[in-house]
Amino acid sequence: MPPAKTDQLDLWAESGLNGDDQVMVDFLLPTGIYIQMEVPRESTIQHIKLLLWKEAQTYPLFSLLGEMEGHMFECVNQAAVHEELEDETRRLCDVRPFLPVLKLITRNCGRAERILDSKIGVLIGKGDAYEYSSHCTCDYVLYIRDCLLANESPHLTLVHCDVVKTMFEKEISTIGSVLARKTSNPPLPLPPKKRPPTVIQKGLYIQVRAGLFHGTELLCKPAVSSESSSRSEHVWNKTLEFDIAVCDLPRMARLCFAIYAVMDKVKKQRSTKNTHLNKYQTIPWVNTMVFDYRGQLKTGDIILHCWSSFPDELEEMLNPIGTIQTNPYTENATELHISFPEYSTQPVVFPAFDKGRGGKKFYIELKEIMERDPLSQLCENEKDLIWTLRYDCRENFPQSLPKLLLSVKWSKHEDMAQLQALLQIWPKLSPRDALELLDFNYPDQYVREFAVICLRDMSDDELLQYLLQLVQVLRYEPYYDCALSRFLLERAQSSRKIGHFLFWYLRSEMYMPAVSVHFALILEAYCRGCIPHIEVLKKQVEALNKLKAVSELIKLGTIKTKTKQAHLKEAMMTCLRQTGFIETLSDLQSPLNPNILLAGRCKYMDSKMKPLWIVYNNKLLGGDTVSIIFKNGDDLRQDMLTLQILRLMDLLWKEANLDLRIVPYGCLATGDHSGLIEVVSSADTIANIQKTSSNMAAAAAFNKDALLNWLKDKNSGDALDKAIEEFTLSCAGYCVATYVLGIGDRHSDNIMVRSTGQLFHIDFGHILGNFKSKFGIKRERVPFILTHDFIHVIQQGKTGNTEKFGNFRQYCEEAYLILRKNGNLFITLFALMLTAGLPELTSVKDIQYLKDSLALGKTDEEALKQFRQKFDEALRESWTTKVNWMAHIVAHPS
Known part of the structure; x- marks a missing residue:
């Protein structure tokens, strides 16, 4: 169903901006009486019903209505679907019907269940929670919905084994x-105006x-x-x-x-x-x-x-x-x-596997094959070798199961039976190794069930680390009820934090037709299993809807003159001061971090998409200030992925006793081109630091003392030495990370420094080597950003301080080698995101960049030689970065 027009969609929020507290609503009564009356737009549905009941007493046939509690309102929502307003605690401005028309209808029995249905429907963004079941022609949706909600395995009565075997022995092609x-029996034709054009x-x-x-x-x-x-x-x-x-x-x-x-x-x-x-x-x-x-x-x-x-x-x-x-x-x-075609009067059912037997041999060639990265192709001879030595693989290379699976002849039933027997005795993989088995290349249900068994060893923190990919690979599941869905639901119901992020990862993609039914079923199952969490999530959804409405109105009403801007800002604040907005946006658990309870104020930023900058006090941490940016119009999913990988890199480095002070700030996509970004406190961009130290914008980028002087202003004595050490470590981490991930568009407004010295990067719209160019010429010539003013800080302002610079270089090389050891994991995580629809991750060719940057397939000595060449190149060509930064500062002076 196409969305409503913008002017109609924003009717309710716009009236608030204009200071209109009353809305004229048409009420249709079951007695055939029509009543038009003004009601407060901020009123709850329950209060509006009381006002209507009082007014209806002055109209004919009132006595036929009966008890007020026996009725509820119905409206047409913005999706042009009838919606019953069972949850009468909602405000009219939040319901936002397509037209200001409410129909009074008789309430059916089972009110408590219907209220719960209504809340879940609003929560997951689809109105009636049963929309998927009632409107879908596939009875499997009804069937599996009950299975998921009841958390019980579907029961299936198989045909007699002799019959099954006979069916499968037939050579039918x-x-x-x-x-x-x-x-x-052709289907009914579409009306001419709706028939798709066939030219x-x-x-x-x-x-x-x-x-x-x-x-x-x-x-x-x-x-x-x-x-x-x-x-x-x-x-x-x-x-x-x-x-x-x-x-x-x-x-x-x-x-x-x-x-x-x-x-x-x-x-x-x-x-x-x-x-x-x-x-x-x-x-x-x-x-x-x-x-x-x-x-x-x-x-x-x-x-x-x-x-x-x-x-x-x-x-x-x-x-x-x-x-x-x-x-x-x-x-x-x-x-x-x-x-x-019908092959038989009896259903043909896929049979259970018989356990197979195999021999045990060992070939030294196997080790070289098994150590290859996941992107390496296997030739037919290598596949035959792996399959022949499958029991040796089990004994000596259990983590090589993905390569064994790629060697199975899936068109031969005997091989499939042998594999199933082998899976019964295959050692458990580590959760990180098991992730690869959920890739699209491994669709077999027994393999995927084995992978989920391995994932059960994950701690909650580790599961959160990979939850983004686990939600995405639900796309690869052909049936809604699968081991992965059940696993995610079980863990979400045992951990509120996992449930929180599972909810948002699923709900943020509900607008995508290919996954909306599957994701809605999981969301409904989670909500029914964690009813106390519903009100918390519902308030977050309502808050984001209000912020989106304000953002839309700001973008529509923006005029460049200062007077108009000031007027628009005042109108926005008037809107935010309304009771409904204050209640919804206060005492709100942060979608970015459910451990933070928010209450605060809002402003908007002067950029193309007019993001809202919301400043909150965290009530759970003694009132510390928390700032969040709400973006409406930007796809944040690529930023989410990049920040997740940065978080993983930080974890891997710390596991190897190397802390590079990474700042993986929070980022969460919450819907179609909308989401939230955490603002890192006490930080400023390189561009601002340079501009405040120079009278001329063109010269600002070439002032090598600006950054060091800024750190000196923020720190003194021993604190300055600590800040420089923080800068050195974090600069090393981001140099390696941005090189490995191929992060582009690195201008001086996309790199920030905290007052404590930590350097960090923001805005990851270009990854995997997709560097920006103009007129066919690459604007970014360096493999990563390492300018002379960065080196000036690292060397503490002393040109001859080679020891400090040598330490910095050593940090970079150590960090790079650690990432190389985990190269397969990075490739797997990006491969699991291939169907997510990210603009710069659409095929295996995009992931090839990681293989090249990590020099997979080479020895550590060869890889280190390659990285050192890139390091020297970044130093040698750093002047080009300065030229780009100068152009950026001149083009963006404010």
């Missing part, structure tokens, strides 16, 4: 029939391509339909056959489709360029599982609604890594009708 429109140019033909995949592995040659030249509906009635026996299909096999237009041979020959885009037109795609959630081979007719956006450079034009959910926006989606 036909998977399904593909129809664009069935000739019998097929003359000389183009439509085809369907289908492939069977296990993870990203193509199980057999794809099948292609015949060509159709129709200009509207396309009907093939074509059976697509795959060269694989049903008994060899892996449990997690998925069937991937792509529909595309092909040029005819004559037109193709006349074309001057035979490129991918020249040969094919727009490619709708869709995926589905071959087995359903019960392990039964699918049968019968299915309608799949395709997705239109298609990633580039995918094998066979198919998108196996894409979601198996069909497009929920059915009115504008291409429909693909397929039919899975």
Whole structure:
């Protein structure tokens, strides 16, 4: 459903900004009476109902209404969906109906349960908590919702084993029939104005391509339909056959489709360029599982609604890594009708594995293969070697399980049975090693269950460290009820802090159609298991909604003249002083850190997106000041990932007894292009420090004494020596971290220093080597920022202080070698985020940058030589950084 228009969406908040305390509302009564009256926009629904009841006494048929408690209001919300307002403690300005119309309806029984449903629905951002169940055609949503909420395993009655075995021994190679429109019983056509445009140019033909995949592995040659030249509906009635026996299909096999237009041979020959885009037109795609959630081979007719956006450079034009959910926006989606044949009168069920046996040999070549990074490709001979020596792998390289899994022939049932037997006796992996098994390349449910068993050894702090990735890999789960979902729910219910961040990681992506049902079910399950947490989270959601409304109004009303700006600021403060805003924004647990209780004031920053700067007192820590930035219009998920990795680097260095004083400040995406950022106290940007020390903006960047003098002003005596040591350690940490992660756009407003000496970087919009350029010329030529004014501080202002600089260089090299030892972990964490939709992390090629920067595949001596060359390059080319900083200061003087 498209969002409401901005002017209608902001009706309620705007009236508050303008000082309008009353709103004219139309009330529709079940007696057929219509009443129009003004009500306070800040009133609760319960109070409004009392006002209405008093007014209704003066109208006819009042006696037919009965008891007031037997009624509740209904409205049309901003998603154009009927919403019952069971929770009468909500304020009208928070409900914000699409139009100021409230309908009085008779309340059904089970009020307590309905109030809980209403609260959960509002909390997870979807109105009625049962919207997913009642509106979804798949009965699995209803089924698994009950399983998740009841925290019990689904019960499945299997067909008799003899029947199952007989079915799977049949050598059948036909998977399904593909129809664009069935000739019998066609679905109702869409109204002409809503039908998606189908424009097929003359000389183009439509085809369907289908492939069977296990993870990203193509199980057999794809099948292609015949060509159709129709200009509207396309009907093939074509059976697509795959060269694989049903008994060899892996449990997690998925069937991937792509529909595309092909040029005819004559037109193709006349074309001057035979490129991918020249040969094919727009490619709708869709995926589905071959087995359903019960392990039964699918049968019968299915309608799949395709997705239109298609990633580039995918094998066979198919998108196996894409979601198996069909497009929920059915009115504008291409429909693909397929039919899975009936193989028998009995369901074909994937059988339990028999335990296999293997021999034990040892080859020294195995060690070299197993020590490779996760991005390294295995040739067929190496895969055969690993599979042959699988028991040696178990004994000597248990952490190599991912490489063994990549060596399994998933199209052979015998190999799958052998693997299942091996998994029963495989040693537990460390949680860090087990994370890789949740990647898309390992879809087998037994493998993923094994991974979750290993994750159970995680402490709460360690789980929080990797929770961002664990939420993202839920996208790879084909069925809602899985070991990972249950694991996350169990840990969230046993730890309020884990529950807090699980809630926000899930809710922040509820706007994405491909995951909204799955994430909503988990959110609902968590809320019902932790009812006391609902009110706390609900207040956070309401606070963010109010901040977003204020932010939108500021952006809409911003005028550059100072007088108007002052007027707008006063209007904003008037809005924030209203009772509803004060109550919602006070005594609020911080979404960034639930251990902080907030109460404070707000201002907005003069930048493009008009972020709000909120200053709070932390009531739980003796009133210390806490500042938070609310951003509306920026995607913070890439910043979240980068800061998580910085936090991990800090942890790994500390585990090796190296504390580099990293400042991984808090950052949390809370919705579609909105979120919160922690403000680090007592800190200023390099740009501001330089500008305050110079009368000319152009010369500010070249004043090498500015930074050291600033630290001297903030510290004296022994405190200055400590501040310089803090600066030295933190500068080393961020030099290595920004080099390894390929962090770009490092101007002087993106690097800050605390008064205690800690240097830290902010704003991570460019990572993995995506450095900014202008007119095709790279603006950033250095591998990391190490300017002469930084060295001036490190050397305590003494040019000949080589000992201090030598210590700094030693810190950098030690830090780099520690990260290299954990290179596989970094690659795994980025790989698990590939389908998150981050702008600069879309394919394995992006992760290749990490492999190169960490020099994986080289010896420590070779890697250290490479890093030293980069270090010298950063020193040699630091003048280019100064030139860029000068240009930035001149362009941004204020």
